[in-house]
Amino acid sequence: FSISLTTMPFHRYVELGRVVLINYGPEAGKLATIIDIVDQNKCLIDGPESITGVTRQVISYKRLALTDLKVDIQRNARQKSLLKAWTEGDTMNKWESSSWAKKLTARKTRAGLSDFDRFKVMVAKKQKTAIIAKKMAELA
16 A cells, blocks of 8 residues: 555636636637636636626536636626736736637638638648658658
8 A cells, every 4th residue: 555646637627717718608719717606516707808708697617618827816806806817917818829729710710711712721731741742752
């Protein structure tokens, strides 16, 4: 019987100030901040509305995805103090520079392509692989 010192498997906790991504409902794809915890299934979130477009509301955890970002706020923080915490923490820029946000942006861009745009992407990929194959043949 030995006790090994292992690290906790989770790093993202439901806590005050945790920035979340709403993944279902009318605000799907928008960021918000956990302001208060209601019970085991719901929490109170707020945008701030001027930055993310999300109003203060109670939402189920099933509709949220926890991010690595966290802002320093008090329980039931007002819009003004939340806005200040977001700007001081540079939260929006941190989110936009994350690989998660870049992946969502790329997915949205890809979904908006027309048939001809998809064709042009296919041709560009073929040209790229042909150039790479030619260079690899020269090196071998």
